[in-house]
Amino acid sequence: MSLVQARLKYLIELKEKPVQNLLYENENSTIPRRSLLKGGLATGVIALLSGCESRVDLRVRKGLKRPVGVSDRSWKNIRSQFILKRGVTYMNNASLGMPPAIVAEAVCEGYETISKEPLxxxxxxxxxxxxxxxxxxxxxxxxxxxxxxxxxxxxxxxxxxxxxxxxxxxxxxxxxxxxxxxxxxxxxxxxxxxxxxxxxxxxxxxxxxxxxxxxxxxxxxxxxxxxxxxxxxxxxxxxxxxxxxxxxxxxxxxxxxxxxxxxxxxxxxxxxxxxxxxxxxxxxxxxxxxxxxxxxxxxxxxxxxxxxxxxxxxxxxxxxxxxxxxxxxxxxxxxxxxxxxxxNTLGVENIEKRCRFLSDYLKSGLEEIKGVKLLSGQMSDISAPGSTIFEKEGLDAMASVPMMEERIGTHIDEHQRDGHNAIRISTHIYNNRAEIDRLLDAIARA
Ligand SMILES: Cc1ncc(COP(=O)(O)O)c(C=O)c1O
The missing domain is CATH 3.40.640.10 (Type I PLP-dependent aspartate aminotransferase-like (Major domain))
Structure with missing residues (x-):
């Protein structure tokens, strides 16, 4: 092994772990680990050596296309753009959205730039x-x-x-x-x-x-x-x-x-x-x-x-x-x-349809649960596509937040307003029906 080859091997071993965490933590990621080095050792090393930027490119190149339709299947690839921790389901977008990996990377890249050469x-x-x-x-x-x-x-x-x-x-x-x-x-x-x-x-x-x-x-x-x-x-x-x-x-x-x-x-x-x-x-x-x-x-x-x-x-x-x-x-x-x-690549009108598809599914499931009163309107002109609020008899909204996290690893929020003891579920494009089913089941049991 030449000196150069040995150095490249060392760098790959050194850098592999953080890159792996970033790219593969989401169980739905569709980017195969092998693809990092696809196209030869040199490409992989360039990606590893140049920090945030090339990892961003890798992700964008690999997956970002405007989905056709609203189903979980057509949005699966979009879901893989997010690096949510394994085991966590996020349904609290109305509080703080979850930026995709490329946005996290862009911030990182900006800090790198300003740290290397402040002026x-x-x-x-x-x-x-x-x-x-x-x-x-x-x-x-x-x-x-x-x-x-x-x-x-x-x-x-x-x-x-x-x-x-x-x-x-x-x-x-x-x-x-x-x-x-x-x-x-x-x-x-x-x-x-x-x-x-x-x-x-x-x-x-x-x-x-x-x-x-x-x-x-x-x-x-x-x-x-x-x-x-x-x-x-x-x-x-x-x-x-x-x-x-x-x-x-x-x-x-x-x-x-x-x-x-x-x-x-x-x-x-x-x-x-x-x-x-x-x-x-x-x-x-x-x-x-x-x-x-x-x-x-x-x-x-x-x-x-x-x-x-x-x-x-x-x-x-x-x-x-x-x-x-x-x-x-x-x-x-x-x-x-x-x-x-x-x-804009996904299309805001597409995002609206996808979010509406998910919240309609959630609302119809909530209506089946005994003791639940929906506080969100059903018509699209008076309700936003992403947020759903409801009360359940005997279920304290405040207590439901840690309860859902403990029981099913799902982040939701309370909505105590106007004398309502309500729970807020805010679903975005990357949520799916399996996650909603799990939540519905947990609410029915709560
Ligand atoms: C209706 C509404 N207005 C304003 C805010 C405050 O937003 P920000 O956190 O960006 O200041 C929120 C936050 O949840 C909100 O729901």
Missing amino acids: HGKHGLQEKILSETVPNLAKTFGAERDEVILTRNASEALHMQAAGLKLKQGDEVIITTQEHPAGQRPWMFRQKRDGIVVKEVFIPSPLESADDVMERFEDAITKRTRAISFCHVTRGGHHYPVKKLASMARDHGLVTLVDGAQAAGQFPIDLKDLGCDTYAVSLHKWMLAPAGTGFLYVRKDSREKIRSIFAPNPIIEKAPDFDPPGTKDFPVRAAIGTALDFV
Whole structure:
């Protein structure tokens, strides 16, 4: 054995374990271990030596195609793109999505870049974010490039939009009883600090209809109302009629501020078409981007109504005024582009159909279980495709979370709102019917 050959052998042995963990931990992975070295020793070594990047390429090359149909069989290959720990079933996407391996790798690659060469690494990532990530995000969501401001999450965007709306003492803002704390607290703060009035409209679970939501809002509007602020999709998966609400608000001369944390990635969204003034997004839930990513959309012609607390010079009309200044988590932000590519390759409309297929299956199974009351609507116009909420007589929602983890290794969440002791199951493209059957069985026994 030559010296070079011996060195290559040593490197392969040294590197094999971590690579193996990364690529094969998911029992459904379709990438054969042998393929790492397929094409000759040199290819394998290049893959092993150059860190994150070549492993990403390997995965993308091997498996990412737009699936045809909604069945588990047609999505099996997509499932293998995720590196979920063996023995764990993840059904809590509405809290934090599970990025595919290529996204984890892109973050790793970004950190490598910035650690090897901080100055140029930072500039390179900044450039990528400005020239690729933000324009691609804007395109995906039907916005203009200058209307998108990256944030760390939806909560930050919700605080920015609520804090920025021009209001005076006595002005009213209407929200609903289904808002997430991040969509409610900034208004409560303004009520206390600025003397505005926050009116909460009661919205029942399950939703009755889109018209019912419209009527409840319309009934709450008075001469003093200045804005309406609500979720596109609530924490529990209720889908509000944003376009109609925004149009109604315009007719009344009101501003519309939307919480899109649970909507982005579940179905196609065209922000221009929705007609709202602002829209707050989480990218680390259904969009499968790295944790700590989101954005705020401020419609160009609404900038006058919503001022940024970060604007150094209020005369400048450009979107960067809204951008919180300072050093950013560049590697994480740059990796949003990889998640976007992943989601857009699969097709958001395809993802919606696949998620709907799974939650319909879950809902029909839940209906068969004695003592279960579904709190999610059945119709697609009032329920999001991924999240399902229900109560079961005698089953404490809080206790059910550790119980399902202990009994069947499945991660779910509670949804205690509006006096409901509900459980939330949020399923994404990589879940399957066998996992849902196991959960249904465990719920029936609980
Ligand atoms: C409806 C809704 N809005 C806002 C948020 C906050 O999202 P983020 O964690 O991105 O700040 C959540 C989180 O679960 C949510 O469900």
